[in-house]
Amino acid sequence: MKRFIVFAVALTVACSAVVAQKIPHSVKTYNEATARRTEIILPQVKGYNCYKGDFHIHTSYSDGSVNPAGRVVEAWLDGLDVIAITDHYEGRSGERRFFKVIAPYFNGGEPLKYQSAGKAKSVKADFNAIHQEAVDQVEKSGYPMLLIKGCEMARGADTHGHFNALFLQDLNGLYDADLEVAFKRVKEQGGIIIHNHPAWKRKTSDKTEFHERVYSLGLIDGVEVVNGYTFYPHIVRRCIDEGLTMFGNTDEHGTTAHRFRQNGNLRTMTIIFAKELTEKAIKDAILKRRTIAYSGGYLIGEESWLIEFLNAAVDCRLTAVKEKNEHIYMLTNQSSIPLRLRRGRTIYELEPFKPILVSFGKDKEGVEATKPLYTVDNMWVADYKHPKVEIEIDK
Ligand SMILES: [Zn+2]
Ligand SMILES: [Zn+2]
Structure with a gap:
């Protein structure tokens, strides 16, 4: 019995100590020093x-x-x-x-x-x-x-x-x-x-x-x-x-x-x-x-720097050449700046790191029709103009 009482007292002391330890008085919810x-x-x-x-x-x-x-x-x-x-x-x-x-x-x-x-x-x-x-x-x-x-x-x-x-x-x-x-x-x-x-x-x-x-x-x-x-x-x-x-x-x-x-x-x-x-x-x-x-x-x-920048940023791969002169390219914008390309009235939004597949030349004759040649709508060069850029393939 005496041993039981000693054990019970010891247990009570231990439990209250545990409870006191378990509730700190201040806790950080977030590490503000690691702002990204x-x-x-x-x-x-x-x-x-x-x-x-x-x-x-x-x-x-x-x-x-x-x-x-x-x-x-x-x-x-x-x-x-x-x-x-x-x-x-x-x-x-x-x-x-x-x-x-x-x-x-x-x-x-x-x-x-x-x-x-x-x-x-x-x-x-x-x-x-x-x-x-x-x-x-x-x-x-x-x-x-x-x-x-x-x-x-x-x-x-x-x-x-x-x-x-x-x-x-x-x-x-x-x-x-x-x-x-x-x-x-x-x-x-x-x-x-x-x-x-x-x-x-x-x-x-x-x-x-x-x-x-x-x-x-x-x-x-x-x-x-x-x-x-x-x-x-x-x-x-x-x-x-x-x-x-x-x-x-x-x-x-x-x-x-x-x-x-x-x-x-x-x-x-x-x-x-x-x-x-x-x-x-x-x-x-x-x-x-x-x-x-x-x-x-x-x-x-300056146009030359913008063209260099675009070609460095955009990865262009010829993925398939199909019937009727159709060329398929995969374009990937590897920069954080979105690029807005246009060919005729068709707009191609090149969002950062999101490849798109584009098709050129189908039912059209000649090499010119298959070239990835674009006007870059979100670039300005001299005289309030947008540059025209032919994107380098498989570089
Ligand atoms: Zn100022
Ligand atoms: Zn000022």
Whole structure:
């Protein structure tokens, strides 16, 4: 009996201990640290890798709503490889708001006066520190991402417009009331300049007097053929005729989730054909104009690069030759970007990684009728045209 009582007591103690152990006070329902990136798979083109970049992004330090660290995380999850944070040099409403909030704690309670760079004729912010916040986030996260140091210089839309200065060493001290002088300071640092949203707040994308001058002086290296979801068809021709690089940038001020992902789109980007993800290789590719732009399902660029891209992305196999000259091809889009091909009035939607079988030549004579020759409806080349591409067979 005594042994039974000892056993019963021991059992009760053990059970209550087990119960106490079994109910933890906090339990994780999900591992939030493993947020998944949208990987954008693109082919190798002419021996180059396709890197995905956005060279025009704002943070809460100018007039955006996300801080630099948030921009890095966002770009990583969106599938990008290289970004430039390009806060406005002249007008930074974010700082002004911040000044308003902290004003009671300084200057004996007197409101602090905020002066933008433009009005003060000197920079009152440390732009390098903005870039450094993004660099710190890349290092903290361990993302294999490249950050380019840059800023946006903005003056009146009708006369000057907006320009991004990229690949800089020191962002402070670039300002000058004369924008042309500021451009020359960018060039002294080995930086490049791109003309942003060329028809913004204007009815035309034609050059102004200021543009004529700075373009002819060789100060402009590239132009945004697309900014966010706005495409500037005339700019494709300008880039080809004047040897300028085409860019597709978001100019994001809000969140890309809201603007792109929630609309079911990949983010607007510049696709860069480069050997490796280093500042030198990316800059070299940009200066040699090895880019195409992507926006809202469209690819925009020089015809030769678009054709190379399409042929690298699409695997085309002749699967059967039947009676009456009928040729059957299997087409597989091996990239993450859907392609919309057209032959006559027939449309062929090439969704990523979903092969389709197509038939050509039946009851028609000659080799021409059997060729996989298409107009690519979701590509734009110069003069607001779609390219015609003959797809390489069994490559
Ligand atoms: Zn702008
Ligand atoms: Zn901007």
